[in-house]
Amino acid sequence: MGDPELGSGEGxxxxxxxxxxxxxxxxxxxxxxxxxxxMGAFPDVATATAVANAYVDSGADLIELGVPFSDPLADxxxxxxxxxxxxxxxxxxxxxxxxxRAVSARIPVVLLCYANMILGEPETFARKIAEAGAAGxxxxxxxxxxxxxxxxxxxxxxxxxxxxxxxxxxxxxxxAIAEQARGFIYLVSSTGTTGERARMADDLSVLISEVREVSxxxxxxxxxxxxxxxxxxxxxxxxxxxxxxxxxRAVDEAGDPDAAxxxxxxxxxxxxxxxxx
Amino acid sequence: xxxxxxxSDSASGGLESHFGNYGGRxxxxxxxxxxxxxxxxxxxxxxxxxxxxxxDRLLRDFVGRPTPLYLAERLSERVGREVYxxxxxxxxxxxxxxxxxIGQGLLARRMGKRRVIAxxGAGQHGVATATACALLGLDCAVYMGSEDxxxxxxxxxxxxxxxxxxxxxxxxxxxxxxxxxxxIRDWVSNVEDTHYIIGSAVGPAPYPALVRDLQRVIGDEAxxxxxxxxxxLPARVIACVGGGSNAxxxxxxxxxxxxxxxxxxxxxxxxxxxxxxxxxxxGKPGVLHGAMSSVxxxxxxQILEAHSVSAGLDYPGVGPQHAHLRDLERARYVxxxxxxxxxxxxxxxxxxxxxxxxxxxxxxxxxxxxxxREAEAGCDLLTMSGRGDKDLAEVVQKISGGS
Ligand SMILES: Cc1ncc(COP(=O)(O)O)c(C=O)c1O
Numbered sequence: 001m002g003d004p005e006l007g008s009g010e011g012x013x014x015x016x017x018x019x020x021x022x023x024x025x026x027x028x029x030x031x032x033x034x035x036x037x038x039m040g041a042f043p044d045v046a047t048a049t050a051v052a053n054a055y056v057d058s059g060a061d062l063i064e065l066g067v068p069f070s071d072p073l074a075d076x077x078x079x080x081x082x083x084x085x086x087x088x089x090x091x092x093x094x095x096x097x098x099x100x101r102a103v104s105a106r107i108p109v110v111l112l113c114y115a116n117m118i119l120g121e122p123e124t125f126a127r128k129i130a131e132a133g134a135a136g137x138x139x140x141x142x143x144x145x146x147x148x149x150x151x152x153x154x155x156x157x158x159x160x161x162x163x164x165x166x167x168x169x170x171x172x173x174x175x176a177i178a179e180q181a182r183g184f185i186y187l188v189s190s191t192g193t194t195g196e197r198a199r200m201a202d203d204l205s206v207l208i209s210e211v212r213e214v215s216x217x218x219x220x221x222x223x224x225x226x227x228x229x230x231x232x233x234x235x236x237x238x239x240x241x242x243x244x245x246x247x248x249r250a251v252d253e254a255g256d257p258d259a260a261x262x263x264x265x266x267x268x269x270x271x272x273x274x275x276x277x
Numbered sequence: 278x279x280x281x282x283x284x285s286d287s288a289s290g291g292l293e294s295h296f297g298n299y300g301g302r303x304x305x306x307x308x309x310x311x312x313x314x315x316x317x318x319x320x321x322x323x324x325x326x327x328x329x330x331x332x333d334r335l336l337r338d339f340v341g342r343p344t345p346l347y348l349a350e351r352l353s354e355r356v357g358r359e360v361y362x363x364x365x366x367x368x369x370x371x372x373x374x375x376x377x378x379i380g381q382g383l384l385a386r387r388m389g390k391r392r393v394i395a396x397x398g399a400g401q402h403g404v405a406t407a408t409a410c411a412l413l414g415l416d417c418a419v420y421m422g423s424e425d426x427x428x429x430x431x432x433x434x435x436x437x438x439x440x441x442x443x444x445x446x447x448x449x450x451x452x453x454x455x456x457x458x459x460x461i462r463d464w465v466s467n468v469e470d471t472h473y474i475i476g477s478a479v480g481p482a483p484y485p486a487l488v489r490d491l492q493r494v495i496g497d498e499a500x501x502x503x504x505x506x507x508x509x510l511p512a513r514v515i516a517c518v519g520g521g522s523n524a525x526x527x528x529x530x531x532x533x534x535x536x537x538x539x540x541x542x543x544x545x546x547x548x549x550x551x552x553x554x555x556x557x558x559x560g561k562p563g564v565l566h567g568a569m570s571s572v573x574x575x576x577x578x579q580i581l582e583a584h585s586v587s588a589g590l591d592y593p594g595v596g597p598q599h600a601h602l603r604d605l606e607r608a609r610y611v612x613x614x615x616x617x618x619x620x621x622x623x624x625x626x627x628x629x630x631x632x633x634x635x636x637x638x639x640x641x642x643x644x645x646x647x648x649x650r651e652a653e654a655g656c657d658l659l660t661m662s663g664r665g666d667k668d669l670a671e672v673v674q675k676i677s678g679g680s
Contacts, residue, residue, distance in 0.1 A: 070579040071454070071565065073461050074305040080448065092577055115303050116564040117578040141303045141564070166307035168468060173310070191307050192466035 014158030015135030018108040019183040022061045023218040023239055031275045032235035033061035035220060036268050037112065037244035038251070039082040040065050040096030044089065047257040049099045051247075053106075054261045059272025062108045064138065064242060067096050069114040074140035076195030078245040082252060093117065097132035104133025110162060110183070111137040115146070122153035129159065136160030138186050144177050151180065162186050165211055167201065178215040184240060185215050189223045195245045197224030200234070208237045228274040235275045243271060292316050294482035297604060299597035302481040304461070304567045311468045316483040318388050323490060328383065335379050336494065339412065340369045342376075344495075346502035346658075351628040356644055359656035361511065362631070363499045365523065365663060372634065372663030373495055373523045374405035378474060380491035382409035385472035392416040392471040396460040398425055398453030398519070399589035399636065400432025401663055402476030407441035409474075417441040420459040424451035425588045428671050450582045453592045457566050477520025478596035481567030485525075485596050492526025499658055500530045512655025513537040516662065517640040518557065518610065519589045521596035523662040528608060537609065540599060541640040543585035544612035554583040555612040556595040557603050565594035571603070586615035586675065587635035587668075617642040622665060622672055634663035635672070 026033035036055045041048055055063050068083035068091045075083070100109045111134050118125045118139065129137065136159040142150060147161060154161045160183030165174050168191060178185060187208060190201045201207075204221075211219050220240025225231060227246070235241045247264050254260035294316075295301055302312060322328040336342040345364045353360045365373040378395075385393055393415045397403030403419040410417035419436055423445045426433050436443050448455040457475075464473040478488040496514075503511055514531050516524035518540040528538045545553035553559065556571050563572035565580055573581045573593035583593040602608040618635055621642035626632045633641060640659055643649045665672070 070449075070581075071458055073458060073566075074465070076462070084448070087579065114564075114578075116572075116574065116580070119564060119569070120562075120578055140305055141567070143302060143304065143306050143309050146301050146303055164306045166305070166309075168307050168310045170310060177306075188305075188307060191468055193305075193462050 015108070015130065016158055016160050016183060018135045019062065019110070019160055022108050023184065026061050027239070032238055033218070033220065033240040034059060034268070034272055034275055035062045035064055035240055035242045036060050036247055036264070037064040037066060037242060039079060039086060039248050040067055040099055041089070041091035042068070042082045042086040042248070042251065045095050045098050047251070047260055049102045050257050050261050051251060051264050052099050052103045054265045055268050056103060056107045058265045058268035060107060060268055062110060063103070065096065065100055065109050065111050067093060067111055067113040067117060069117060072114060074193055076193040076245060078248050078252070079194050082248050093128070097129065100129070100132045100134050108135040109133065110135055110160070113137050113139055115139050115142045118150055122150045123156070126153040126157040126159055130157040134159065136162060136183050138162040138164070140164060144180065147180070151182070154182070164188055167191055167207055171210070174211055175214045178211070181215060181217050184218040184220050185211060186242070187211055187219050187221045187238070189221050189225065192223065194223055196226035200224065200230060204234070205237045212239070228270040231271040232274040232277065241271070241275070243267065292320055292483045292486045296485070296598045296601035298562070299569050299600045300482055300485060301569050302567060303564045303569065304481045305465055307465050308468060308481070312481055312483065314388065315487070318384060319483060319487050322384055322387055328387065332380055332383055336376065340375050340379065341367065342494065343498040343502070344368050346499055346506065349629050352625065355628060357650055358652060360644065361503060361656060361658050362661045363495060363527065363658060364661055365495060366631070366633065366661045370401070370405050370408050371666065372401040372405065373492060373526065374402040374476060375408065376494055376526070377476070377488050377491045377522060378402065378405035378409040381472070381474040381487070382406070382413045382415060385415060385474070386413055388472060390470055390472040392467065393474055394418050394420070394460050394463050394471055395474045395476060396420045396453065396456035397476060398422070398456065398591060399587070399634070400425065400429035400436070400667055401589065401634070403441070403443070404432050404435045406474050407436040407439040410441065411439040418444055418463070420444050420446050420456040420463070422446050422451040422453060422456045425453065425456070429588055429667050430670070432667050452588065454580070454583065461566065477522040478525045478598065479520040479566060479568060479594060485568065485598055488522050489525045489529060489598060492522050493529045495523060495526040495660060496528060496530035499527065503658055507656060510534050510536050511658040512653055513539055513657045515539045515541065515640050515644060515657060516660040517541045517590065517636045518595060518599060519554070519592055519636060520594070521599045523660050525596060525598055527660045528602070532607065538602070538607065539643070540608055540610045541643045542610060542612045543587060543590035543639060544614040545584040547614055548612060552584040553612065554585040554590045554592055556593060557599055557610040558612045568597045570595055570597040571600040586618060587639065589634070589636040590639065611643055611648070613639045613642045613646070617646065619672060619675055621645055622668070623676070631661065632665040632669070633661060634665045635668045637662045638665070
């Protein structure tokens with residue numbers, strides 16, 4: 001990656017194309033795409049931007065950029081605490097989009113954002129994030145039945161609204177979700193909130209294959225993935241691998257921006273190697 | 278009069294997921310199938326004579342329903358019109374919350390779920406759920422903000438005595454909003470064997486309709502009782518609104534009647550101070566805890582902290598049906614501040630020998646206010662949603678000048 005032609009920078013291509021290109025490039029190398037997550041404006045905008053650039057330099061294919069929200073129901077303690085700290089320090093959508101703007105020419109950026117920040121005026125929100133170069137968003141509290149107005153606003157801006165499928169989602173519902181998917185499907189690895197897990201569910205690879213069968217877009221797996229071994233295992237079956245809490249913890253534990261960059265570079269670098277082996 | 282659950286005619290056949298533009302399900306995908314299962318189970322259960330007979334029996338013999346309707350004579354004299362109190366404070370465990378907890382406990386058992394979780398603010402819903410779980414032999418964990426654990430200590434002891442685990446929540450302002458979030462996170466992780474008994478008419482569909490169905494026993498009884506006693510309908514029906522369960526349960530049977538419906542929210546330190554719990558009076562459309570409703574939020578959609586001296590009204594959201602009734606102008610919502618509620622707490626104790634919970638003390642305070650006394654002919658029905666034992670220490674400290 002790192003080729004601006006493939007990026008989602010202003011006007012160069014739609015967010016949907018940038019996302020599709022990133023997955024296609026990984027696929028052409030016979031591997032899954034790597035998508036590390038960071039909490040926007042955490043602990044501050046400069047560090048977040050440095051972390052995002054470190055992700056690109058260490059082999060990420062796309063990045064997931066969290067927008068801090070007061071009541072993040074899908075998140076476990078690590079990401080919740082990071083969001084709370086970012087908000088206490090004055091973070092808002094604009095400060096998160098600064099990081100998006102800074103890296104979106106290098107790599108497709110997909111926001112992770114809660115519904116209440118979008119639903120007020122979906123069109124305005126879509127325009128704002130498209131102008132900042134975002135490729136789209138994952139909205140973890142916006143299930144199929146409620147998604148239509150947001151999908152419409154996103155479609156109009158060429159943005160992807162990435163849906164989630166969970167292990168509890170029954171087969172006929174998976175199909176209905178897949179039919180409306182844009183960009184990729186976010187498959188939740190196990191029931192629960194975000195957070196590192198020592199072990200993945202035994203039947204996860206079966207679930208991944210079943211979802212791939214009904215989906216025309218790639219299937220990326222997230223929630224709980226925290227080490228290179230898990231990345232390699234899941235990357236062997238899925239189209240994409242998402243690492244979240246492990247990296248947010250690394251940023252949290254680092255004392256300063258340089259240490260944060262160093263720590264996340266190790267984790268992302270090892271994961272990228274694991275996928276290329 | 279018999280305790281009777283007239284639960285199935287409120288939605289004639291269906292179970293509403295939306296109320297006008299409000300309601301819906303804004304939750305992680307993991308929970309959607311469980312919400313579908315809950316909707317189906319409730320539709321089936323509320324039409325199953327065996328289930329409703331069991332519920333009626335427990336409401337009568339265990340909870341003590343029907344609760345009395347009481348003409349509060351000295352309060353009436355003070356207000357200048359007849360005021361009838363619907364005495365939910367006399368229900369077992371001391372508040373209306375037990376109506377919902379018993380119903381959902383039975384439903385959990387019917388769905389084969391062995392574990393129950395709940396959130397609580399004032400502790401009344403936690404105690405009600407702990408009670409239902411002891412009665413029905415279910416495991417129970419209750420999430421409670423650590424600030425609420427402090428100000429509602431007697432209820433924590435009650436829950437623990439009945440075998441419930443009380444889990445302190447330290448996030449945010451350590452009150453009801455965070456306790457609901459923590460309960461939802463637990464549910465996302467343990468949805469296969471756990472039922473979440475939400476404590477008010479809030480949350481993702483079908484909860485607002487389910488809790489409403491289980492609380493309408495308040496209004497059904499009261500309507501029949503007041504017709505029997507006075508021969509006519511009340512002019513006004515008044516209830517306090519936190520999440521809105523005692524109010525919606527009281528209002529629903531009167532929706533088609535020529536009766537004014539008034540919901541009283543918490544104005545906390547004053548609406549202008551920004552430190553309040555008045556989601557309907559001063560909120561705007563938004564999503565909190567899985568439903569679109571009227572919420573207290575900033576311009577970017579971040580949910581703000583609520584404030585009220587009453588832990589049960591200290592919540593920045595409200596049930597979606599209330600937002601709809603407000604927009605339709607079928608119900609009117611007003612707000613009363615901490616100081617007036619505290620004064621009404623003492624006033625009712627002295628006038629009637631009834632120590633109200635701080636939540637319904639807000640409704641009493643509105644009735645005693647200038648606005649509350651301006652009324653046409655006819656009498657008032659006010660839901661005394663709970664008793665004030667849990668609040669005594671906190672109120673005594675506040676009144677004697679502490680904080
Ligand atoms: C006695 C009492 N009344 C009212 C409430 C507010 O809840 P709701 O608006 O759902 O009736 C509570 C909540 O804890 C309560 O304990």
